[in-house]
Amino acid sequence: MAQTATAPATEIDYNPFAPDFYTSDPFGTYRRMRDEAPVYWSERWGWYALTRFDDVRAAALDADTFRSFEGMDIDDSRLEQVPPGSIGSMDNPRHDQVRSVVQPYFLPRRIAQLEDGVRAVVRELVASWRDRGALGRGTVDVAQELAWPMPFDVFFHLMGLPSRHDPDPLERARRDQLEHWTHELKDRVPGTPHLTEVARAATAGVQQFFIDLLDERRRCGRDDLVTEFVNADIDGVPFVGERVTTESEVSGLMMILFLGGVESTAGLTGTLFEQLAENPDQRALLQADPSLIPAAVEEAMRLTTPLQLTARTTSREVTLHGVTMPAGSRVVLIPGAANRDERQFPDPDTFDITRPRGRHLGFGEGVHGCLGAPLARLEARIALEEALPVLGDYELAGPPTFYPSSPNMYVWRNLPVTFGAPARRPHVEAVHHRTTTVTLATSEFEAEARVAAKEEVADGVVALTLREAGGRPLPAWEPGAHVDLVLDGAPTRQYSLCGGAADHSEYRLGILRDADGRGSSRFVHDRLAVGDPVRVRGPRNNFPLVGSPRYLFIAGGIGITPVLPMIRAAEAAGADWRLVYGGRQRASMAFLDELAPYGDRVSVRPQDETGLLDLDGPLGTPQPDTLVYCCGPEPLLAAVEQRCTGWPRGALHVERFAPRPQGEPARAEAFEVVLQQSGLTLTVPPDRSILSVVEEAGVGVLSSCAEGTCGTCETAVLDGVPDHRDSVLSDEERQADDCMMICVSRARGDRLVLDL
Ligand code: FES
Numbered sequence: 110m111a112q113t114a115t116a117p118a119t120e121i122d123y124n125p126f127a128p129d130f131y132t133s134d135p136f137g138t139y140r141r142m143r144d145e146a147p148v149y150w151s152e153r154w155g156w157y158a159l160t161r162f163d164d165v166r167a168a169a170l171d172a173d174t175f176r177s178f179e180g181m182d183i184d185d186s187r188l189e190q191v192p193p194g195s196i197g198s199m200d201n202p203r204h205d206q207v208r209s210v211v212q213p214y215f216l217p218r219r220i221a222q223l224e225d226g227v228r229a230v231v232r233e234l235v236a237s238w239r240d241r242g243a244l245g246r247g248t249v250d251v252a253q254e255l256a257w258p259m260p261f262d263v264f265f266h267l268m269g270l271p272s273r274h275d276p277d278p279l280e281r282a283r284r285d286q287l288e289h290w291t292h293e294l295k296d297r298v299p300g301t302p303h304l305t306e307v308a309r310a311a312t313a314g315v316q317q318f319f320i321d322l323l324d325e326r327r328r329c330g331r332d333d334l335v336t337e338f339v340n341a342d343i344d345g346v347p348f349v350g351e352r353v354t355t356e357s358e359v360s361g362l363m364m365i366l367f368l369g370g371v372e373s374t375a376g377l378t379g380t381l382f383e384q385l386a387e388n389p390d391q392r393a394l395l396q397a398d399p400s401l402i403p404a405a406v407e408e409a410m411r412l413t414t415p416l417q418l419t420a421r422t423t424s425r426e427v428t429l430h431g432v433t434m435p436a437g438s439r440v441v442l443i444p445g446a447a448n449r450d451e452r453q454f455p456d457p458d459t460f461d462i463t464r465p466r467g468r469h470l471g472f473g474e475g476v477h478g479c480l481g482a483p484l485a486r487l488e489a490r491i492a493l494e495e496a497l498p499v500l501g502d503y504e505l506a507g508p509p510t511f512y513p514s515s516p517n518m519y520v521w522r523n524l525p526v527t528f529g530a531p532a533r534r535p536h537v538e539a540v541h542h543r544t545t546t547v548t549l550a551t552s553e554f555e556a557e558a559r560v561a562a563k564e565e566v567a568d569g570v571v572a573l574t575l576r577e578a579g580g581r582p583l584p585a586w587e588p589g590a591h592v593d594l595v596l597d598g599a600p601t602r603q604y605s606l607c608g609g610a611a612d613h614s615e616y617r618l619g620i621l622r623d624a625d626g627r628g629s630s631r632f633v634h635d636r637l638a639v640g641d642p643v644r645v646r647g648p649r650n651n652f653p654l655v656g657s658p659r660y661l662f663i664a665g666g667i668g669i670t671p672v673l674p675m676i677r678a679a680e681a682a683g684a685d686w687r688l689v690y691g692g693r694q695r696a697s698m699a700f701l702d703e704l705a706p707y708g709d710r711v712s713v714r715p716q717d718e719t720g721l722l723d724l725d726g727p728l729g730t731p732q733p734d735t736l737v738y739c740c741g742p743e744p745l746l747a748a749v750e751q752r753c754t755g756w757p758r759g760a761l762h763v764e765r766f767a768p769r770p771q772g773e774p775a776r777a778e779a780f781e782v783v784l785q786q787s788g789l790t791l792t793v794p795p796d797r798s799i800l801s802v803v804e805e806a807g808v809g810v811l812s813s814c815a816e817g818t819c820g821t822c823e824t825a826v827l828d829g830v831p832d833h834r835d836s837v838l839s840d841e842e843r844q845a846d847d848c849m850m851i852c853v854s855r856a857r858g859d860r861l862v863l864d865l
Contacts, residue, residue: 121146123158125418131511131519135417136458139446148432156420156439157432160446162453162470164429168421168442169474175421175440176200177477195361197477204476207358210341210348211366211480214334216787220483223267227488230262231255231495239499239581241528248506251382252375252524255492260374261288263488264367269333270322283318290314291371319363323349338362366481372518374485376415377406378492379509379521384409384460385497386505386526391462396497396585398650400823405462406489410448410471412460417445418517419473444470445519483786498584498613503528555595555646556583560639561615567699570667571634574608575616575645582613583645588674589652589738589764592616593813593821595644599632603766603819605671605740606648607700610678616645619699621667646813651820651837652764654678657736660686661727663749665741666693669700671764672740676707686710691722691745728752731760740764759841768816768853769836776832780856784808784865785827799851799861808865810851817853824851829861 121141124130130138142149142160149158159165168175180198199207213219234255241247249255265272271280293311323339327349330336338359341348349359385392385405395401423438434440448469449457472479479485506525562574577583586592591605608617622634637643654675664672669690679686688711692698695715704711714722728737728749737760739749746763753761779794784803793802800812800822813821817835825848833843835850842848851863 121149123149123151124153125517131417135445136449139443139449142443143446143450143452147430148434150432151441156441157434158418158441158443159429160443160450162447162450165442165444165447165470166474168440169470169477172201172476174424174427175442176424177204177421179420179422179439195358195365197365198361201476206343207348207362208476208480210338210343211362214337215480215483220487223263223484224487224491226266227259227263227491228495230266231259231488231491234258234262235495235499247529248525248527249500250523250525251496252379252509252521255496256375256378256382256521256524257292257371258288259378259488259492260371260485261291263374263484264370267484268335269331270335287315287318290318294368315367316360316364319360319367320357323357323359323363335363369479370481370484372520373415373479373481374488376413376518376520377410377485377489379524380413380415380519381405381409381489381493382496382500382526383505383509383521383524384412386503388460389502391460392497392502394462395493397587397590398653399494399584399647400649400820401462402490402493403486404464405493406486407469407471408460408462408464409489411454411469412448412458413519414445414448414469414471415519416471416473416479416517417519418443419477444473498582500526500528501582555644556581558583558616558643558645560637560641560643563637563639566619567701568694568697569622569634570697570699571620571622572607572699573618573620573633573637575618575643576614578642583616584648585613586610586648587650588654588678589671590648590650591652591671591819592618592648593646593819594618594629594633595646596629596632596637597642598636599629600627601646601813602627602629603647603814605652605764605766607670607673610674616648619667619670619673621699649820652738652740652762654738655736655762656682657734658684659732659735660684661732661735661737662686662688663722663724663727663737663739663741663745664688664690665722665739665745666691666697667699668739668741668745668764668766669698670740672738673700673703675738676704676710680707687727688712689714689722689727691716691741693717724748724752728756731756735760737761738763740766743767743770759839762839765818765836767836768818771834771853774832774834774855775857776855776859778859780858781860782856783828783860783862785862786865793855798853799855799863803851803863803865810865812852815852817850820850822850822852823848825864827862827864830857831855831861832857 121138123138123142139160142158147159147161147164149160151158159168177198177200238247238249238254241249262273265284271277271284273281273284275281275284290311293307294315322335326336326339330340339349349357385395395405418441421440421442423434423436423440425436427434448471451457472482503526506527509524510522512520512522557578558575559578560573561576564572566572586606588610591603593601594604595601604618604620606616607619608615620630620633623630652671660679662672662676672688676686676688688704690698690704690711691714693715694717695701695713698713698715701713722745729752737749737753737756739746739761740763743765746765750761750763777795779792781790782793782799782802783790787808789806789808791802791806793799800810800815803810810824811821813819818837820837826846830846831849832855833849834853834855837850
């Protein structure tokens, strides 16, 4: 411990042990610490505290100076939830040796394989309260009925342990006991003897559970992760010694995996739902564009970091901001404060899921960076994907509560919300998002659906109405969105949604029979019948309707489909709009009857009656405050683009349903891609896509069209300059060079670093 405190005296009372610390604006205290005492000295507890982003990060990265051998606890209760032999209390070289035993099981591509198991866990939890909202407003405690049980069940699933439905009552009882202890652990209040004793007993119980489990596997191995730990060796020396004890490295490892995995994920998940209740505008964005879910997860992790603080001990004297911390000083690092540092994050106290990508410290940094980050991200994402459509526009049913005292964790105990059948949401001005946040998504909304109706709406065009197979609401969408239609017997294709965006009970698609296409539309026209099952994936929106007082819509042929909901939205918003709709013949132009009520706002131009579309009239002179939206065949898009060159930047929005013609790649040779998160460096030869090379290496990436038109494979670029060859990104987005469609785009130089 520190012998001498040389930090200036401060009146800031930072006491994370106070029962009301986390309920009484801890972030205001952090702000004062960052501004007035960036190296804070706690006379009461005898440790320093760092709160600025750069300082916390630098200390976390300098493991030689800021060492971990004294563990993470900073309270005076000596509960030692994490025993001395655990990986969190280790320095190198031993830390890395022990971590190497478990690290392979937590690589992103291994975690991605858990997707189905995690989703099954979440679906079961959600199913138990789904019906409560069907007949009016129902209530669910998101903390106790989702955020806590989800990571608990996932831990058991990951370790190959019994599920809550195990037929053996003894196994179920052991499992229930462990869950009970987990909550008792949270009830510790230093200085409150009874509760501390309860927590101490719970700690001992959890430790003994894992010691018994490890001993069982030593005696009789199984095909599970626990047995793999037991059989592991480090440089030829068995990882597990003669006897598993509280101090054993392996029991410490299990405690870290369990406590870290369950508690942190419960905190993250609870905060996500709490923040989305407090910020309905952000929730509406997410409901409109589920591709923002990974960004929302990162933003919740930044804003209200579950592991608010951790601790180190200095191995040498350190002077920072004029304060000298002697060798042996105990130093508390507060990522919860660093992640709200205005020096790093503009408007840091705002929950903003469209915030530009920036590194946060929610998962730690350096040698003790969170091992389970990919799993926590996966669980939080799936929780949102599965629960948000059911909760709809939910509201807090009362103030959320914390556990009585959690000096280092920000975790909700109760988060009651009311919810009902998805309500009509106010129109949200669409924002053109690019997911530049870490994208660990390996799947997205996918619903089993049935064809509820199929009608011919023009020569060669059918309108399909799809409903979720179980009658549940489908994910929300905004005008311009499309879904993947996954067919059993034909390639997956993307089709624009053309029904009512406020109607969550069904999706409507308009599909032109394309005799020269890949076969999907022929399958729909010729074979798909009412009642048949299909799957729909998405929705996604690469063609969002940006708020404007005036719109000019131009549709060619089946390009009318995304425009239909757009004109409904423009009409509802009271915007001044016109539609120029061209086609070969009147009989082949779909949805004319639905457009008729709009009168002369709609100009119908069948080519056999009126000749080629007159574009010079509407586009010849740039119109003030007018946005142009165009969808149709490539010649129409090219002609519109050519005529809009004199219009203001950003006025023209186009959507292609076939790839934009591309010239030769900028680079004819192979190039290198570095996958930052996976730690892989791969070579992409001239005749292969980045996507195929990445997938071959076992790294999960979402993809769909494989031709650069759907936006599914969008990947954040951390370094290097892409050769953009997609048909999705706007010119401005291309120039930013911070993301790319890896199914078609390539590299201009010899190296790209991707956030994969
Ligand atoms: Fe569709 Fe890449 S998979 S843009």
